[in-house]
Amino acid sequence: MVEYGNPDVVIVGAGAVGTSCAFHLAAAGMRVMVLEQDRVASGSSTCATGAMYSISADFNDADYLRWGVQGHYSTKEIVPVLEDLSGITTGFQCRPALRLAIDDEEETQVRADLTWQSEVMNTRWLTPDEVRSIEPRISGEVRGAALEPEAIQVPADVLSQAFMRSAERFGATFVPGVATGLEWSGDRVTGVRHSQGTISCDNVVLAMGASAAVASNWFDYQVPVRPLRGERLMLRWPSPPLQVLLSTPRRGHLISRLDGYLSIGSTGGRDFDDRDNWIVDQGAAIAEPHPAPTPEARAELLARAIEVLPTIEFATVGQQITGIRPLSRDTRPIIGPVPGREGVFLATGHTHRGIHLAAVTGELIRDLVVHGRWLRTSCDASLLDPARFLS
Numbered sequence: 303m304v305e306y307g308n309p310d311v312v313i314v315g316a317g318a319v320g321t322s323c324a325f326h327l328a329a330a331g332m333r334v335m336v337l338e339q340d341r342v343a344s345g346s347s348t349c350a351t352g353a354m355y356s357i358s359a360d361f362n363d364a365d366y367l368r369w370g371v372q373g374h375y376s377t378k379e380i381v382p383v384l385e386d387l388s389g390i391t392t393g394f395q396c397r398p399a400l401r402l403a404i405d406d407e408e409e410t411q412v413r414a415d416l417t418w419q420s421e422v423m424n425t426r427w428l429t430p431d432e433v434r435s436i437e438p439r440i441s442g443e444v445r446g447a448a449l450e451p452e453a454i455q456v457p458a459d460v461l462s463q464a465f466m467r468s469a470e471r472f473g474a475t476f477v478p479g480v481a482t483g484l485e486w487s488g489d490r491v492t493g494v495r496h497s498q499g500t501i502s503c504d505n506v507v508l509a510m511g512a513s514a515a516v517a518s519n520w521f522d523y524q525v526p527v528r529p530l531r532g533e534r535l536m537l538r539w540p541s542p543p544l545q546v547l548l549s550t551p552r553r554g555h556l557i558s559r560l561d562g563y564l565s566i567g568s569t570g571g572r573d574f575d576d577r578d579n580w581i582v583d584q585g586a587a588i589a590e591p592h593p594a595p596t597p598e599a600r601a602e603l604l605a606r607a608i609e610v611l612p613t614i615e616f617a618t619v620g621q622q623i624t625g626i627r628p629l630s631r632d633t634r635p636i637i638g639p640v641p642g643r644e645g646v647f648l649a650t651g652h653t654h655r656g657i658h659l660a661a662v663t664g665e666l667i668r669d670l671v672v673h674g675r676w677l678r679t680s681c682d683a684s685l686l687d688p689a690r691f692l693s
């Protein structure tokens with residue numbers, strides 16, 4: 303019989319979201335156990351670009367954009383703390399971001415979004431000359447761009463490791479195993495069943511990424527998360543690194559990482575992508591969290607990136623990365639108590655923004671578990687509450 307101690311809270315899943323929850327809860331004094339079927343950052347969080355720009359169309363109205371802005375500040379604040387506690391250098395970089403318009407449709411979209419984005423955050427329109435004075439290698443076709451003076455990129459797998467290692471400094475423990483169900487006393491959770499036994503606890507946080515819908519069998523709430531496939535490329539580009547994070551609605555991101563790679567992508571994650579083309583079967587996503595890369599994605603990603611930075615023609619592909627994102631029904635995270643149950647919390651469904659929102663998700667879960675409510679006033683927790691899907 304394995305002895306699991308007596309945790310206050312068990313977190314299922316050690317991606318960026320689960321490890322952030324572990325860190326924030328452990329730092330608040332809770333005894334935390336993380337149950338993971340594989341290793342830290344073995345799911346979507348190992349493939350993410352780790353881009354955090356709030357001018358992305360993912361934050362599709364002012365209230366949700368406030369979460370994007372808070373996610374930025376929460377990450378910027380916590381990364382130095384994590385680096386100090388864990389001894390891990392994360393590869394965090396803070397740079398301006400440009401959301402470029404290369405064609406008519408992109409210009410219409412970027413300008414339309416700016417009208418309301420500029421009421422929530424610091425952003426403005428740049429002319430083509432201004433854009434090319436910042437980065438002369440951008441195509442002469444550029445129509446302009448929205449500027450975000452400070453955005454972030456951090457390798458998501460390393461960030462997750464830093465969260466977990468820092469959580470361990472506050473006593474959190476990592477247990478390998480597959481969660482298979484929950485134990486109850488009435489509607490109150492009393493433990494987590496897994497491949498090797500049961501762990502007794504008063505609180506459970508389900509941070510299972512794209513597999514979150516599996517937990518619908520454990521209570522009478524359907525977790526509205528589906529697996530959304532994505533691919534990106536890491537290029538060796540014989541040109542000095544970009545000093546700005548670039549993205550366009552149709553052509554995705556182009557970001558020079560501190561390790562020397564230029565990341566481009568991602569399929570299924572660009573603003574004009576039809577998501578239905580990238581949704582995959584739940585069983586297949588569980589069996590294969592990193593499906594084989596496709597030559598079609600590689601060709602398409604390169605062709606589109608060349609439209610933004612023509613000298614990418616001379617780049618070579620270092621890696622082609624595939625992953626499965628947790629797509630929620632409205633593309634926004636699902637964070638909060640499972641309706642009708644006590645002690646069980648969801649932290650999933652982050653879709654394209656799980657790294658951007660990992661730090662603030664950990665704060666929200668900590669507040670909900672420890673204080674029973676969200677303490678920050680900068681953004682509205684009801685927007686992410688699982689109960690929103692009941693009406």
Ligand SMILES: Cc1cc2nc3c(=O)[nH]c(=O)nc-3n(C[C@H](O)[C@H](O)[C@H](O)COP(=O)(O)OP(=O)(O)OC[C@H]3O[C@@H](n4cnc5c(N)ncnc54)[C@H](O)[C@@H]3O)c2cc1C
Pocket residue numbers: 314315316317318319320337338339340341342343344345346347348349350351352353354458479480481482509510511512513531532533534567568571623624625626627628649650651652653654655656657658659
């Ligand atoms: C190509 C690509 C690029 C991306 N780029 C960005 C980006 O630039 N910025 C951004 O913010 N987001 C990006 N994303 C999205 C981001 O990767 C996800 O939103 C984020 O990783 C979700 O984190 P998570 O912790 O919820 O899920 P995961 O990282 O998938 O973690 C879930 C964990 O739960 C474990 N698990 C599941 N079921 C069980 C079980 N029953 N028992 C035990 N363990 C279990 C899994 O093994 C896994 O480790 C990108 C995604 C892709 C695919």
